[in-house]
Amino acid sequence: MIELPKTETKLMVAIHGWSGIVLGLLLYAVVLTGTVAVFAEEIGTWSAGHRTTQSAFERPFADDLRRLGAQTPKEFHGDIDLFEVGDHDLGVFFHRHELDAAGTIISRGIFYQLGKDGQVIDRRPGTSDEVFGPRNDNALRHFLVDTHVQLHVPDPWGLLLTGILGLAMLVAAISGLLIHRHLFKDIFTLRRKANPVLVQRDRHSVAGTWSLPFGFILAFTGSFFSFFGSIGVPIVAMAVFAGDVEQLNEAVFGNPGTPDPRPLVIGNLDRSAADAINRAGAIPTFATLENFGRADARLTTYHPPTEGGLAPISLVYDGVSGDFLHTKPLVGARPSAGGTLAAVMSPLHFGNFAGLLSKAIWFGLGFATCYVTLTGLRLWLARREGSSRALGWLERSVTIVGFGLPVALAAAAVAFLITMPLGTATYWTPAGFLIASAVVVLGGALWPSPAAFRQSLQVAGGLALLTLAPLRLLMDGPGWQTALATGQPVIPALDIAFVLAGIWMLWWTLQPNRGRRTSSVLSLGAAE
Amino acid sequence: MGALTLAAIGFTAALVALLCLRDPKRQRAYGAQSRAFPSAMRNALIAGALLPGAAFALAADGAAFFLWFGGSAVAGWCIALLFSRGRQRS
Numbered sequence: 001m002i003e004l005p006k007t008e009t010k011l012m013v014a015i016h017g018w019s020g021i022v023l024g025l026l027l028y029a030v031v032l033t034g035t036v037a038v039f040a041e042e043i044g045t046w047s048a049g050h051r052t053t054q055s056a057f058e059r060p061f062a063d064d065l066r067r068l069g070a071q072t073p074k075e076f077h078g079d080i081d082l083f084e085v086g087d088h089d090l091g092v093f094f095h096r097h098e099l100d101a102a103g104t105i106i107s108r109g110i111f112y113q114l115g116k117d118g119q120v121i122d123r124r125p126g127t128s129d130e131v132f133g134p135r136n137d138n139a140l141r142h143f144l145v146d147t148h149v150q151l152h153v154p155d156p157w158g159l160l161l162t163g164i165l166g167l168a169m170l171v172a173a174i175s176g177l178l179i180h181r182h183l184f185k186d187i188f189t190l191r192r193k194a195n196p197v198l199v200q201r202d203r204h205s206v207a208g209t210w211s212l213p214f215g216f217i218l219a220f221t222g223s224f225f226s227f228f229g230s231i232g233v234p235i236v237a238m239a240v241f242a243g244d245v246e247q248l249n250e251a252v253f254g255n256p257g258t259p260d261p262r263p264l265v266i267g268n269l270d271r272s273a274a275d276a277i278n279r280a281g282a283i284p285t286f287a288t289l290e291n292f293g294r295a296d297a298r299l300t301t302y303h304p305p306t307e308g309g310l311a312p313i314s315l316v317y318d319g320v321s322g323d324f325l326h327t328k329p330l331v332g333a334r335p336s337a338g339g340t341l342a343a344v345m346s347p348l349h350f351g352n353f354a355g356l357l358s359k360a361i362w363f364g365l366g367f368a369t370c371y372v373t374l375t376g377l378r379l380w381l382a383r384r385e386g387s388s389r390a391l392g393w394l395e396r397s398v399t400i401v402g403f404g405l406p407v408a409l410a411a412a413a414v415a416f417l418i419t420m421p422l423g424t425a426t427y428w429t430p431a432g433f434l435i436a437s438a439v440v441v442l443g444g445a446l447w448p449s450p451a452a453f454r455q456s457l458q459v460a461g462g463l464a465l466l467t468l469a470p471l472r473l474l475m476d477g478p479g480w481q482t483a484l485a486t487g488q489p490v491i492p493a494l495d496i497a498f499v500l501a502g503i504w505m506l507w508w509t510l511q512p513n514r515g516r517r518t519s520s521v522l523s524l525g526a527a528e
Numbered sequence: 529m530g531a532l533t534l535a536a537i538g539f540t541a542a543l544v545a546l547l548c549l550r551d552p553k554r555q556r557a558y559g560a561q562s563r564a565f566p567s568a569m570r571n572a573l574i575a576g577a578l579l580p581g582a583a584f585a586l587a588a589d590g591a592a593f594f595l596w597f598g599g600s601a602v603a604g605w606c607i608a609l610l611f612s613r614g615r616q617r618s
Contacts, residue, residue, distance in 0.1 A: 187604075188551040190612035191558075210605035214598060310590035344590070351598075353591050357530050361595060364602035 009179055016175035020376050021394075023168040025401045026151070028373045030165050032405055033148040034222075035366030038351055038359050039494075044141035046494040047416055048087070049477040052116070053487040055283040056090035057082075057276075057301075062269040064118045068092060069266075069292055076109040077294075082287040086137055089121070090114040093131050094292070097246050100127075104155075105245045107131075139425040140416040143433065144409070149225075152430070156230035163226030169219035169369075172376075176208055183209055197382045204375040211368040218369065221349035252331055255316055260296040267322035269299055275324055276301040276315045285312075289319060300328060305353045311343035374402045392450075399450045403457035404440035410464035411436030417471045458509040465502030469495035533592050536580035537599035543577040544604045548611050 004012065020027075036043070044050075061082075069077065076094035085091035095109025111131045113122035124130070134142035150158025177183065187209050190202045208215070237248040250256060266289070277283060280303035287301045297319025305312055314328040331339035347353035351362025377398045384391055415432020419425045440457065447453035472495070473479060483491035548554065552564035565573070581600070584593035 182553075185553050188548040188554040188608045188611070189557050190608055192612060206608050207605055210601050210608070214601060305591065308589055308591050310594065348594065354530070354533075354595055357533070358591075358595055358598075361598040361602060365598055368602065368605055 003181065004178060012175045012179045016172055016179055017380050019168050019171045019175070020373070021380050023165055024373055024377045025397060026161070027165045027169055028370060028377075028401060029405055030148055030151065030162055030222075031169075031218075031366060031369050031373060033144055033409070034218075035363055035370060036409065037144045037148045038363045038366060040141050040145050042356075042359075042490045042494060043144065044138050045488060046472070046491050047140045047413065048137040048420065049472070049491070050087040051478055051482065051486040051488060052088040054088060056084050056088050056114075057273045057284050057287070059090075059116065059118075060270045061090055061114070061118070061273070062266060064090070064114055065092065065266060065269065065289070065292075068094070068112055068120075072110050074293075077292040078290070079107070079109075080289040080292055081107075082289065083285075085113055085135070089116070091131075093128070095128070134426045134429075136420060136423050136425045139420070139429040140413055143412060143416075143429045159226045159230040163223045163230065166219045166223030166226060169215065170223065173212060173215040173219060177212065180205060180209070197379070200375055200379040200382050204372060204379050207368050207375065208372045211365055211372060214365045215369060215372070217348055218365070221345045224345050225349065255290065255298045255300065255328070256333065257296060257298075260294065261291075262295040263293055264295045264297070264320050266292065266297055267318070267320045269317070269319070269322055272299050272317040272322045272324070273301065276303070276317070279315060279324070280304075280313055281306050291319065295320060298325075305347060310347055310353055311340060312346060374398070377402070395450050396444050396453075399454050399457070400440055400444035403454050403461070404437065404444065407440060407457055407461045407464060408433050408436040410461060410468070413468055414464060414471060417468070417475050417477075421475055455509055458505055462502045462505030462509065465498045465505065467502075468498045533595045533599070536584070536592070536596045537603060540577045540580055540596065540600040541603035541607065543573050544600070545607050545611075547573050547577070548607050554611075 065080070072094045076096055078096050079094075081091070081093040081095070083091045083093075090113070092112045092114065093107070093109055094112075095107040097105055098108055100106045107128035109125070111122070111124045111126060112120050115121045134146075146152060148162075150162055152158065153161055180186075183205075186202070186205055188206070190206055191198055194202075233245060233248065234243075237243055237245045241247045241251070269289075273284070273287075280301070282303045284301040284303055287299060289297065289299050291297045299317040299319050299322075301315045301317070303313050303315070312330070314330065316325045316328045317323065318325055329335045329339040330343040347358075351358045351365075381391055381395050381398065412429050412433035415435075416425050416429045419428035443456070444450075444453055447456070478486070478488070478491060480492040480495070483489065547565070547570065550562065550565040550570075554560075555562070555564050577600075581593060581596050584596055
């Protein structure tokens with residue numbers, strides 16, 4: 001319990017309320033899509049109907065690399081990214097770094113997609129934006145992640161915007177902690193039959209108190225990721241490397257050493273990959289091969305945290321002999337406190353350090369944060385209902401975003417499932433979201449009462465969720481038997497989760513007396 | 529790690545549920561008849577609920593600590609929500 005003087009408490013209440021009301025709706029959008037994106041990998045597998053479980057890194061690929069190297073101009077041999085694309089195919093991106101017209105460093109080269117038999121099934125020259133951009137089979141996953149990361153606003157403005165939203169969340173969490181005088185005394189008090197302001201206040205403060213520590217963590221780590229590339233790296237590059245971002249990347253994240261340009265073919269990298277999987281206890285999420293065809297070639301594999309660990313690990317191998325060299329810290333050449341802190345940012349933000357268990361918990365924490373944001377907005381409105389200012393438009397906006405966004409996201413999933421077999425999902429997934437959003441906005445503006453519109457949106461959301469599993473099967477997605485037989489239990493698991501969520505939403509909205517109670521409790525009543 | 533962490537979250541959740549049932553402010557607000565725990569008992573239950581986290585921290589098991597911390601936070605919120613669905617004084 002923190003006691004502040006009355007004037008400071010008033011100031012904190014104003015900061016808490018206004019920071020929430022100005023940026024709350026955007027923050028809600030970022031947090032909601034982030035909550036869903038916790039399961040981005042699983043949603044990608046579910047939506048595309050992937051049936052392969054063997055990783056591309058578990059299959060031999062060194063011979064394929066040698067072959068591709070002979071076909072690729074030498075100017076792109078400096079750096080090769082290796083990663084999984086599609087249904088565990090291998091993506092290989094031979095590239096070099098260069099500056100674009102705006103002076104931003106980009107990667108340009110040739111991308112190959114190798115099938116399970118090692119044959120090239122796609123070859124494209126292009127930049128990293130094109131290579132790592134949305135594809136037909138991952139359009140839904142990409143759309144969710146991109147909405148969370150930068151709200152589809154172009155670089156660097158989207159990252160700056162989400163970074164500012166993260167800071168607003170930090171401000172709201174700190175000011176909320178300072179203004180709540182009975183933080184622990186009220187931690188179980190949820191009055192349902194009090195006046196609407198008290199009901200909203202209890203909902204907001206109880207969820208806020210339980211999720212407060214993670215509010216700090218998620219907001220801080222989210223801001224870190226947003227500002228890291230957009231502000232942090234350019235500033236450090238200006239201060240220490242005369243503005244040379246590539247030199248900074250090499251010094252801080254690369255494998256600095258004495259150059260040895262003698263031409264030598266790459267060694268047995270299949271053995272290196274097997275050794276890396278054995279050492280890390282997990283498949284690499286990504287790998288890079290520097291200086292292809294030279295004596296100083298280095299293979300670096302990036303893995304999720306080991307069992308019981310929190311920080312991801314990176315292993316470095318000699319590209320010619322294939323021998324293990326050392327474990328590489330994320331930052332710098334030697335382990336450091338700063339490097340460890342930077343390394344744990346990612347698992348603490350994404351909750352991906354202990355498989356589905358940590359993801360499920362992070363999903364719950366994200367859901368609680370959404371709830372805190374939405375109830376905070378509604379509490380702010382409820383407290384001002386008696387005032388002379390007309391805030392009907394804001395109440396409608398809260399309803400449109402708060403309950404319409406889940407409907408629009410479900411519509412994007414529906415659009416993806418229908419259009420992926422046609423090969424047009426990269427266009428129709430965001431288009432489906434935008435069309436549904438336009439319908440929701442129009443409905444919100446024209447519907448006579450926000451409370452009734454909210455109910456309609458909840459019904460629409462429940463029906464959309466119920467539609468997803470049958471639609472996936474209808475569009476030739478793998479059945480449960482096939483999915484289980486091929487080791488993809490996540491497909492039936494998500495089918496069941498969507499059906500249960502849809503049933504719960506419909507039950508919650510349509511249960512007897514719900515409408516009456518909703519309107520009496522949620523409609524804006526007398527101020528405290 | 530998973531089973532031990534889940535057990536730790538379950539243990540903490542059970543104690544949080546007890547604290548919730550006999551929480552004095554909640555009982556006043558709901559007009560409940562049962563007596564609230566005395567403060568010594570409440571403090572002992574709070575200490576017990578935090579025990580698994582302290583054990584994970586002392587063992588320097590960062591992953592288990594954050595799983596327990598996050599899982600207990602979600603469980604605590606769910607318990608507060610579930611127990612608010614009983615009879616309440618108008």
